[in-house]
Amino acid sequence: MHELSITHNIVAAVAERAGNRTVKSVLLQIGEKAGIDRQAIEFCFELCTQGTVLEGARLDVEPASGTELLIRSMEVVDV
Amino acid sequence: MCETCGCSDGAVATIVGAGGEHSHLMADGTVVRHRHAEAHAHDHPHDHDHPHDHDHPHDHDHAHDHDHAHDHDHPHPHPLRMGPGPKPVHIGTVTETLAIKVLDKNDRLAARNRSYLKDHLILALNLMSSPGSGKTTLLERTLVELGSKVAVLEGDQATSRDAERIAATGTKVVQINTGKGCHLEADMVWHGLESLGPEPGSVLFIENVGNLVCPALFDLGEAAKVVLFSVTEGEDKPQKYPHMFGAADLILLTKTDLTPHLDFDLSLARRNLAQVAPGVPIMEVSTKNGAGLADWYGWLRQRQQDPGGAK
Numbered sequence: 001m002h003e004l005s006i007t008h009n010i011v012a013a014v015a016e017r018a019g020n021r022t023v024k025s026v027l028l029q030i031g032e033k034a035g036i037d038r039q040a041i042e043f044c045f046e047l048c049t050q051g052t053v054l055e056g057a058r059l060d061v062e063p064a065s066g067t068e069l070l071i072r073s074m075e076v077v078d079v
Numbered sequence: 080m081c082e083t084c085g086c087s088d089g090a091v092a093t094i095v096g097a098g099g100e101h102s103h104l105m106a107d108g109t110v111v112r113h114r115h116a117e118a119h120a121h122d123h124p125h126d127h128d129h130p131h132d133h134d135h136p137h138d139h140d141h142a143h144d145h146d147h148a149h150d151h152d153h154p155h156p157h158p159l160r161m162g163p164g165p166k167p168v169h170i171g172t173v174t175e176t177l178a179i180k181v182l183d184k185n186d187r188l189a190a191r192n193r194s195y196l197k198d199h200l201i202l203a204l205n206l207m208s209s210p211g212s213g214k215t216t217l218l219e220r221t222l223v224e225l226g227s228k229v230a231v232l233e234g235d236q237a238t239s240r241d242a243e244r245i246a247a248t249g250t251k252v253v254q255i256n257t258g259k260g261c262h263l264e265a266d267m268v269w270h271g272l273e274s275l276g277p278e279p280g281s282v283l284f285i286e287n288v289g290n291l292v293c294p295a296l297f298d299l300g301e302a303a304k305v306v307l308f309s310v311t312e313g314e315d316k317p318q319k320y321p322h323m324f325g326a327a328d329l330i331l332l333t334k335t336d337l338t339p340h341l342d343f344d345l346s347l348a349r350r351n352l353a354q355v356a357p358g359v360p361i362m363e364v365s366t367k368n369g370a371g372l373a374d375w376y377g378w379l380r381q382r383q384q385d386p387g388g389a390k
């Protein structure tokens with residue numbers, strides 16, 4: 001299931017930007033033609049975030065019509 | 080999990096070279112490389128002193144564009160609530176705009192592969208299809224036809240069976256086991272190239288994991304994508320897997336020797352392909368009776384003239 005490795009990439013990229021801050025939510029944009037199953041990503045997200053600064057974070061997905069596969073933003077705890 | 084030792088927990092891919100030497104590519108991009116000389120028990124708790132050799136250029140050249148707007152969008156006015164009861168605990172959060180393309184990392188690593196291959200005049204072809212469409216069988220014949228200056232990277236979730244079949248033709252081959260992964264990624268190919276060491280000027284065949292879905296999404300740095308479609312799969316596959324067929328630079332309709340035994344409609348299959356992959360050349364081949372193979376060899380020889388060339 002390639003959504004697992006895609007989700008790993010997402011979590012790694014967000015964790016890199018977050019540093020040691022706790023991430024509360026992540027907003028993705030997934031296009032209809034991206035070849036990515038949103039539900040599979042949601043399923044993998046919980047798994048992949050365990051033990052990272054994203055653990056327990058909410059995943060929001062914004063639909064799009066093309067092949068978009070983007071991490072739009074992250075919500076981090078303000079310190 | 081590594082078949083030999085089970086020591087690859089957490090690895091995203093295992094690259095098995097000649098003589099049992101193998102590397103585990105970990106999720107964080109590090110490489111654990113070691114050899115199992117004999118069947119010694121791996122009961123020691125992961126104290127391999129494996130050289131974490133980061134000699135390869137880890138190009139961290141991605142633009143850290145910190146253009147993220149620190150928009151404090153938490154709309155809570157903090158009323159001064161005296162009275163009894165627990166103090167409201169509030170955690171302020173900030174939203175940072177990221178705009179990161181998820182496949183960007185793979186794309187950058189693929190670009191690195193592509194420039195390496197181009198510099199060494201190696202023609203790299205990414206062979207993709209559903210499981211069992213005839214990729215390895217086609218390679219077995221093709222390698223014999225081309226003779227010298229060929230090399231193969233074999234991608235499968237598990238086993239070295241395909242690599243053994245290729246090695247039997249006398250060709251240099253490295254098996255990449257993706258474990259749970261269902262496709263090859265650019266960094267696996269990079270490490271595969273490190274252990275394969277293809278000769279400059281050679282043709283490198285990369286047999287992807289049998290799967291019509293995600294291998295289409297991952298650029299490996301190849302010069303062209305060759306998609307196989309066997310006549311036993313049904314004429315509707317191009318419509319069902321449009322990403323794969325749409326990404327192809329060449330489509331091979333395989334096992335055509337079987338058509339007399341099937342209801343497979345070749346012209347309908349061609350029409351379906353033309354819909355999702357307009358203008359992409361289609362060749363009908365059979366490794367059983369050799370039909371159409373001359374066209375395929377002709378295409379290969381033409382691509383060899385310009386290994387790093389545009390599609």
Ligand SMILES: Nc1nc2c(ncn2[C@@H]2O[C@H](COP(=O)(O)OP(=O)(O)OP(=O)(O)O)[C@@H](O)[C@H]2O)c(=O)[nH]1
Nearest residue numbers: 209210211212213214215216217289334365366367
């Ligand atoms: N009749 C016929 N059978 C073929 C032909 N090409 C391959 N086969 C058979 O199809 C089966 C699968 O072939 P492989 O070459 O292993 O297929 P593959 O695409 O490498 O399979 P995976 O690596 O598992 O995805 C084997 O039994 C082959 O003998 C062909 O042209 N005609």
Ligand SMILES: [Mg+2]
Nearest residue numbers: 214215241286
């Ligand atoms: Mg095969």
Ligand SMILES: [Zn+2]
Nearest residue numbers: 002261262293
């Ligand atoms: Zn996959």
